[in-house]
Amino acid sequence: MKAVVGKFVLGSVVVVTSLSAYANNDKPADLAIGLAVDQQLSVVVELDNQYRFIIGNQGAAFDYIAKRGQFNTEEPVNWYVGLGGWGEWDDGFGVRVPLGVSYQVSDGWQLYGQVQPELDMHKGWELGVGAAMGATYHF
Known part of the structure; x- marks a missing residue:
């Protein structure tokens, strides 16, 4: 249990550090926050429609x-x-290659779904396929 809490804290620190470093730029950021089913139930933070951070139960x-x-x-x-x-x-x-579609529901709200081929590198190399779907609100 301590390892799980430690990894969650480490992941949270990485996301917060990335967000604070990004916030110091002079240009306004396109920030989106939402929920997804990716790493089980997950929180999603997206910057500039290009960088997506996911932290979930799994x-x-x-x-x-x-x-x-x-x-x-x-x-x-x-x-x-x-x-x-x-x-x-x-x-x-491991690594993954997300292939997805997004749908603009209304002003600010977006739904997305993706399929991702995954390479699991824990205890050898194993190919797999994952999927995710979520909703984000763009500020």
């Missing part, structure tokens, strides 16, 4: 959204591709 993850695009529809549906890493509180860590 672990933590970070995704860098490398490319975004729009589908040719009248609906506000976008796609994205990223590169990230994840770690579980008890065991397991």
Whole structure:
């Protein structure tokens, strides 16, 4: 239990440090906060529609959204591709490639869903597929 609490505190410190360093920039930040089912029930913090931090019951993850695009529809549906890493509180860590879609529900609110091929590097190399879905509010 102490290891779980220690990892949670370490993850929280990393996120807070990243946010405070980012807040010292002169340009205004596009900040989004929400909930997701990623590392079980998770809190999501997204900066500039590019950096996504996830802390949940099962672990933590970070995704860098490398490319975004729009589908040719009248609906506000976008796609994205990223590169990230994840770690579980008890065991397991690795890299992942999120492939997702997002939908602008209303002004500020956005829903997203993604599928991510994952490479688990804990106790050997194992390929897997994960998924996530969430909702964020952009400030």
